[in-house]
Amino acid sequence: MYDILIIGAGPAGIALAAEARAVGHEPSSVLILEKGTAHNWAIRQFYPAHKKTTANYKGHVAQCEGLLCITDMSKDETIRFFDEVIASYDIDILYGIEAYGIEQKEGQEGRYFHVETSKGIFDAHVLTIAIGVLGRPNKPKEYRLPPSLKDRLMFDxxxxxxxxxxxxxxxxxxxxxxxxxxxxxxxxxxxxxxRQQEFTRLNGANLATLMAMEGRGEVLILRGSNIIEVQDDGGRPRSIFKEEQYRARTFDSIVYALGGTTPVNFLRTLGIAFEGGMPKIDKTGETNVPGLFLIGDLTVSKTGGSIITAFNSAARAIKRIDKLMRAEQLSH
Ligand SMILES: Cc1cc2nc3c(=O)[nH]c(=O)nc-3n(C[C@H](O)[C@H](O)[C@H](O)COP(=O)(O)OP(=O)(O)OC[C@H]3O[C@@H](n4cnc5c(N)ncnc54)[C@H](O)[C@@H]3O)c2cc1C
Incomplete structure (x- = not known):
């Protein structure tokens, strides 16, 4: 059981881990789960190579409230800045892990969060979501998705x-x-x-598992298959394939895994209340679910904030999180 589990190793998640370490939380009690293969996955993907990182991005005031602060620098320097923060605060990050589902449970030590991920279960007293707003799901370009099937066609x-x-x-x-x-x-x-015959993009573990599942008849793999149309078959999606060997077939659901994420859906499944399309939080980032915090771009607006606003949201959150953790330690 972790004291503080953070989902997302961007500026907000890393700043919160650094703040937690600075107020005395042990390295083994704070963990970040990151879906990318390196920290700041969104910045690495979306910042153009020669971009200058500006401290007052989009007019957000460059005034730092907590431990971390940046000045104008190159993209490479920005990544190196975070490398140094991670090393100097001894921050533990597990990469290649995507959180799928979160439940609150009751145990001997009180309420805790039970996080289901692509690599197993993680439990924590306090959970902070710092997944940003930069990811968007990729949708198929070759055909139209019937709006009547909105709830049956998913992107996560x-x-x-x-x-x-x-x-x-x-x-x-x-x-x-x-x-x-x-x-x-x-x-x-x-x-x-x-659409391809061979799985060339899979990591070794995923390839081995998928092939073993196919061998056991646990998954039907349609290699070299291209959907050209999705029809509404009495409220269920019917996929029509270009290739003759694949007959049209009706499913209960189709899930597109074509890259990108849908942060808002992720939040709705946690039971977080929304107001005007934005998650409802107090000034420390705590949601209506006690012990569940949102920080960084998620808390600014639909178009996001800046690196410094992400740092500042972590600085505000740690004050409340630290109080919660100390109260919990006293009660045991
Ligand atoms: C093109 C562009 C240029 C910008 N330029 C500047 C600038 O010059 N200066 C500036 O201050 N700001 C700039 N910004 C904004 C700045 O990058 C963001 O405000 C900042 O990165 C927000 O930090 P964050 O930690 O909230 O989210 P992010 O940086 O988006 O980090 C979120 C992290 O969470 C991970 N993640 C997402 N979903 C999951 C999941 N389900 N499970 C596990 N991990 C997950 C992501 O891979 C990512 O590493 C720019 C943004 C863009 C798009």
Whole structure:
């Protein structure tokens, strides 16, 4: 059980871990889970190579309230700045882990968060979500998705709990493979449509697991398959394939794993209240779910904030989180 679990190793998540370490939380009690293979995955992906990182981005005031602060610097210097923060505050980050679902549970030590991820379960007393707003799901470009099937065509597996359904997953990367594994465990009958014949983008573990599942008949893999149309078949999606060997088939749900994320859906499944399209939080970032915090771009506006506003939200959150943790330690 971690004291503080943080989802997302961007400026906000890293700043919160640094703040937590600075007020005395042990390295082993604070953990960041990051879905990318390196910290600041969003910055690495979305900042152009020769971009200058400006401290007062989009007019956000460059006034730092906490431990971390930046001045104008290059993209490389920005990444190095975070390398140094992670090393000097001894921050523990696990990479390549995407959080799927979160539940609150009651245990001997009181209430805690039970986080389901692509690499197993993580439990924590305090949970902070720092996943930014930069990811957007990629949608198929070749055909139109019928609006009537909105709830049956998904871009992640957190929008709705999928159980005991016929599900088609579309994609051929690690996310698609991990969705296959997760949805099979959730008692679904799973098919995977991939436009290529060979899975060249999968990491070794995901490739081995997928092939073993296919061998055991746990997933039907439609290799070299291209969907050209999705029809509404009495409220369920019917996929029509270009290739003659794949007959049209109706599923309960289709999940597209074509890259990108949908942060808002992720939050709705946690039971976080929304107001005017934004999650409702107090000034420390705590939501209506006690012990569950949101920091960084998620808390600014739909268009996001800046690196310094992310740092400042972490500085405000740690004051409340530290109080919560100390009260909890006193009670045991
Ligand atoms: C093109 C561009 C240029 C910008 N230029 C500047 C600038 O010059 N100066 C400035 O101050 N700001 C700039 N910004 C804004 C700044 O980058 C953001 O405000 C800042 O990165 C927000 O930090 P964050 O930690 O909230 O989110 P992010 O930086 O988005 O980090 C979120 C992290 O969470 C991870 N994640 C997401 N979902 C999950 C999940 N389900 N499970 C696990 N991990 C997950 C992501 O991979 C990522 O590493 C720019 C933004 C863009 C798009």
């Amino acid at each position: 597996i957190t929008t709705r709990r999928i159980e005991n359904e016929d599900v088609l997953i579309v994609g051929g990367g690690d996310t698609a493979s991990e969705y296959v594994q997760h949805l099979f465990q959730q008692t679904n009958r799973v098919a995977l449509s991939y």
